[in-house]
Amino acid sequence: MPTLLSRKYDCIVIGSGHAGSCAALSAIDHGCTRVLIIDKCPEAWAGGNGFFSAGAHRTVHEGLADLLPLVENVPPALASRIDLEPYTAEQFTNDIMRLSGGRSDAPLVRTVVEGSRETIKWLRRNIGVPFTLSFNRQAYEVDGRHKFWGGMALSIRDAGKGLIAAHRAALERVGVETWFEAPAKELVVQDGAIAGVVVERDGKRECVHAAAVVLAAGGYESSASLRKLYLGEGWEHACVRGTPYNTGDGIFMAKAIGARLAGDWTGTHATCWDAHANKFTKSGYPLGIMVNRRGLRFVDEGADFRNFTYAAYGKAILRQPGGIAFQIFDARAETWLREEEYGDEVVKIRGNTIDELVQELVSHGLENVEAFMRTVAEYNDATRIFAAACPERKWNPTVKDGVATHGLSLPKSNWALPLEEAPLFAVTVTCGITFTFGGLAIDPDTASVIRDEGGKPIPGLYCAGEMVGGLWHDNYPGGSGLTAGAVFGRIAGREAGKRARPSD
Numbered sequence: 001m002p003t004l005l006s007r008k009y010d011c012i013v014i015g016s017g018h019a020g021s022c023a024a025l026s027a028i029d030h031g032c033t034r035v036l037i038i039d040k041c042p043e044a045w046a047g048g049n050g051f052f053s054a055g056a057h058r059t060v061h062e063g064l065a066d067l068l069p070l071v072e073n074v075p076p077a078l079a080s081r082i083d084l085e086p087y088t089a090e091q092f093t094n095d096i097m098r099l100s101g102g103r104s105d106a107p108l109v110r111t112v113v114e115g116s117r118e119t120i121k122w123l124r125r126n127i128g129v130p131f132t133l134s135f136n137r138q139a140y141e142v143d144g145r146h147k148f149w150g151g152m153a154l155s156i157r158d159a160g161k162g163l164i165a166a167h168r169a170a171l172e173r174v175g176v177e178t179w180f181e182a183p184a185k186e187l188v189v190q191d192g193a194i195a196g197v198v199v200e201r202d203g204k205r206e207c208v209h210a211a212a213v214v215l216a217a218g219g220y221e222s223s224a225s226l227r228k229l230y231l232g233e234g235w236e237h238a239c240v241r242g243t244p245y246n247t248g249d250g251i252f253m254a255k256a257i258g259a260r261l262a263g264d265w266t267g268t269h270a271t272c273w274d275a276h277a278n279k280f281t282k283s284g285y286p287l288g289i290m291v292n293r294r295g296l297r298f299v300d301e302g303a304d305f306r307n308f309t310y311a312a313y314g315k316a317i318l319r320q321p322g323g324i325a326f327q328i329f330d331a332r333a334e335t336w337l338r339e340e341e342y343g344d345e346v347v348k349i350r351g352n353t354i355d356e357l358v359q360e361l362v363s364h365g366l367e368n369v370e371a372f373m374r375t376v377a378e379y380n381d382a383t384r385i386f387a388a389a390c391p392e393r394k395w396n397p398t399v400k401d402g403v404a405t406h407g408l409s410l411p412k413s414n415w416a417l418p419l420e421e422a423p424l425f426a427v428t429v430t431c432g433i434t435f436t437f438g439g440l441a442i443d444p445d446t447a448s449v450i451r452d453e454g455g456k457p458i459p460g461l462y463c464a465g466e467m468v469g470g471l472w473h474d475n476y477p478g479g480s481g482l483t484a485g486a487v488f489g490r491i492a493g494r495e496a497g498k499r500a501r502p503s504d
């Protein structure tokens with residue numbers, strides 16, 4: 001048994017990521033005076049997946065005028081050249097629900113959607129998160145105007161690094177302590193309520209007391225064995241895009257004291273990931289095609305805006321032979337690709353003609369040249385037949401333009417131009433796992449963890465971020481994870497505040 005120490009806190013937060021940091025700051029806002037964050041990572045890895053994120057936050061908003069006071073990168077002259085439509089609660093809800101096939105837990109979704117705008121304001125005002133408009137990811141410049149698409153507009157200066165820097169500064173300002181290299185090992189329960197956490201430090205186990213504990217320790221995406229167990233054969237080979245420390249500890253610690261598991265345990269967020277450098281997302285595929293080693297396409301690259309398909313297409317790549325695929329673009333598409341994803345650091349396979357390109361692809365693992373040539377020829381023909389039949393359709397990356405292929409059994413539904421302008425180029429992509437969808441059942445109003453037996457909250461135990469089960473199934477609208485983590489983190493901190501009592 002660990003020694004019971006005299007150390008007591010009002011609230012202990014497990015995990016220093018976005019959700020955990022929001023919970024700690026909200027606990028202080030709501031009357032806690034002694035708040036401790038523990039994280040199993042070294043200090044250099046503070047911030048969990050939040051640090052690796054692009055900082056994209058999806059929120060309900062009323063259009064450009066509503067967002068301008070929150071962002072720091074839009075001088076007035078630029079503002080007059082931006083088109084940014086409102087994004088309503090109904091749209092946000094529908095986007096989550098349609099991507100999950102209606103399986104997302106409606107009360108959880110409602111809490112995220114309805115809390116999103118207020119939480120963004122809190123992040124800006126209370127924490128100083130340096131929000132920006134996401135010109136490079138969520139807008140294209142067309143005819144001199146920046147047109148935003150996909151319902152998502154907010155990012156952060158210096159992305160995830162900027163987000164976590166803002167959190168660390170705010171936590172220091174209000175005196176929240178953080179212990180790094182201090183994994184939570186067990187939850188302590190007394191008389192049916194949470195009483196503290198067993199923490200390992202310097203090889204010793206300590207029991208630290210608190211009447212409120214917030215679990216924000218991420219999913220299990222960094223554990224190869226748990227990926228294989230829950231997501232299936234092959235997932236042990238997926239690349240991990242973020243922190244290596246999210247190995248499901250929080251979920252199983254809670255299960256051990258009777259918490260209910262919830263959500264899509266075979267589901268995960270996984271993207272097209274550069275196969276050569278373990279750091280670049282490759283989300284330009286709506287402007288080109290994706291082909292596997294056998295020379296065959298396997299998804300509708302233009303099914304929807306990138307931020308509604310990217311979280312699902314990593315999974316599709318993992319299922320291809322060797323778990324890789326090639327994204328193919330022509331010179332015209334290349335001008336629209338994002339520098340940070342397809343810039344000079346990236347290994348590019350080039351060819352002035354399709355014959356030249358295919359020879360290069362063979363040396364990168366393409367197995368069936370004939371099938372590849374047929375795929376490209378059929379795709380090009382299908383775009384030209386469509387263009388001849390529908391000349392009124394104009395290619396436009398800022399809307400779902402309906403510029404499609406004609407007659408292919410696997411269509412490309414938007415942005416389908418022939419691959420014809422030299423030079424052509426390709427990149428090799430693999431599956432990069434971002435986070436897992438299975439987690440704990442929580443109360444949507446209080447973020448309390450639900451006990452499996454009886455379905456009632458476990459007093460004093462709250463949960464936020466990736467550990468929450470039931471929000472996402474199959475797929476996910478980009479920018480929702482950070483928002484959901486902040487919304488539930490903030491609620492968890494508020495509830496912890498209600499349990500705060502003199503600790504000495």
Ligand SMILES: Cc1cc2nc3c(=O)[nH]c(=O)nc-3n(C[C@H](O)[C@H](O)[C@H](O)COP(=O)(O)OP(=O)(O)OC[C@H]3O[C@@H](n4cnc5c(N)ncnc54)[C@H](O)[C@@H]3O)c2cc1C
Pocket residue numbers: 014015016017018019020038039040041045046047048049050051052053054055056057058182183184185216217218219241242243245246247248249250434435464465466467478479480481482483485
């Ligand atoms: C490359 C990448 C890009 C992304 N981009 C975006 C984006 O732009 N927009 C968006 O909405 N989402 C994005 N996401 C997802 C987003 O980062 C997550 O949804 C969000 O950060 C989850 O926050 P969290 O606090 O739940 O988990 P995390 O931020 O992962 O924090 C969990 C923390 O728990 C710690 N921990 C684990 N086990 C223990 C233990 N036993 N004891 C103590 N501590 C423990 C870990 O070390 C970690 O620091 C991205 C993710 C990645 C990987």
